[in-house]
Amino acid sequence: MKKYDGVNKAMLDRFATRPGRKPLLPELSEKAQVALMCRMLIKEGWDxxxxxxxxxxxxxxxILTNPWEVAWSELTASDIVTLDPKGKVIDSDWNVTPAIGLHLQLHAARPDVHVVIHNHPHWSGIWACMQKVPPVYDQASAYCGVDLPLYNEYEGTFEDESTSMSAVEALGDAKWALLANHGxxxxxKDLRQAHLRAITLEWRSKRAYQVETGGGGTPLNDAEVEKVAIADKNGFPFIWEAMARKELRLDPSIID
Structure with missing residues (x-):
């Protein structure tokens, strides 16, 4: 049985289903959850x-998505746009990015994928521009395993359908990717899993950049990474809720 920091998978499963005496979060609409995700990730470097x-x-x-005109740092639930599966806006006066085709194609090609996140983050963006994959140097960088594809056939932005489809095909069944010279x-499968992957990618990229600019170190080998990677199907217990509470304390209006 896999171990994670001295706690085995059965223990993680038990903790994930026992949140303690108080609700970890108030009841949230699906739009509120997406707005919170935007606020949470901007603090992690997706900005x-x-x-x-x-x-x-x-x-x-x-499909729910954030509007084109509004920065992630100012989004509230009422700003979130509902699309039909073809990308037609159902319930908003906001516009959506012309690059939404990448997401629509991913959702169509991957029945397992219910959340897609794309941006030009600070630290993983550096590695994407270097066209290199950041090594795993510590436990937090290893939460989501080793494999990290690099899509290195930059042909422009994702407004073009053939370009976005080539990215979909390059991703295959992977959980994340670096887009060379892009982001x-x-x-x-859900917001919790996507959140863990997004923050792990940025942490891994930041730590690797710091270690290598500081003189270098010894990366964890693949076997060591797999030992500490989180096997629990729900991701890291309680981290999504903790980061959501942090944003709600700063701005309770997010969920309005």
Whole structure:
């Protein structure tokens, strides 16, 4: 059985289903959860002015996304846009990015993918521009395993359908990717899983850059990474809720 910091998978499963005496979060609409995700990730380095988009496919096939005109740092639940599976806006006067095609194609190609995140993050963006994959130097960098594809056929922005489809095909069944000279892409089965992957990618990239500019170190080998990677299907217990509470303390209006 895999171990994580002295705690085995069965223990993680038990903790994930026992949140303690108080609710970890108030009841949140799906739009509120997407708005919170944007606020949470901007604090993790996923912050490039008004760039970037998150899509969240609902059980009925419709898709929630952030509007083009509004920065992630100012989003509230009422700003989140609902799209049909083809990308038509259902319930908003806001616009959506022309690059939404990448997300729609990913959702169509990957039934397992209900969340897609793309932006030009600070630290993983550096590695994408260097066209290198950051090594894993510490435990937090290893949360989501080793494999990190680098899509290195930059042909422009993702407004072009053939360009975005080539990125979809290059991603294959991977959970994330670096987009050379562009940014980063993360997918997940739900918001919790996608959040862990997004923050792990940025932490891994930041730590690797710090270590290598500081003189270098010895990366963990693949076997060591797999030993400390989080095997629990729900991700790291309680971290999504903790980061969401942090944002709600700063701005309770996010969920309005």
């Amino acid at each position: 490039e002015h008004i760039a970037g988009h998150i899509t969240y496919r609902l059980a009925n096939g419709n 980063s892409l993360v997918v997940g």
